[in-house]
Amino acid sequence: MGEGENKITPSMSRKANALDNACIESFFSFLKAERKELRSVRVIDEAKQIIHEYINYYNHHPIQGVLDYKTPKQYAAAS
Template structure:
């Protein structure tokens, strides 16, 4: 089984969310990952999407 997609995702999470290095419990880690996914989809602009967010790009499709 190829895990490249999820490995890439966690690489981005680790590089962009420094607070993941200091989580106290699994619930805090889950909240950090949820916050990152929300940020990535609704706030983080991407040049490949004409400098829009994935959510905005999906809405326009």
């Protein structure tokens, strides 16, 4: 696979080695599930804004019990 008209190069691991992308795959799974409006976006700047808002929310709101209900930013600072 080469670059397409959008000049995006896919990142692929070796066959049967899914662990190296587990973190980003998890992020994309949550993003797709929680921001369904991305499916109908036609302008890249609109998509960027939606993703930026999602990342900001994710990093600053205590939504993860596995992090003792601290935000990822608070959890990282306490570590």
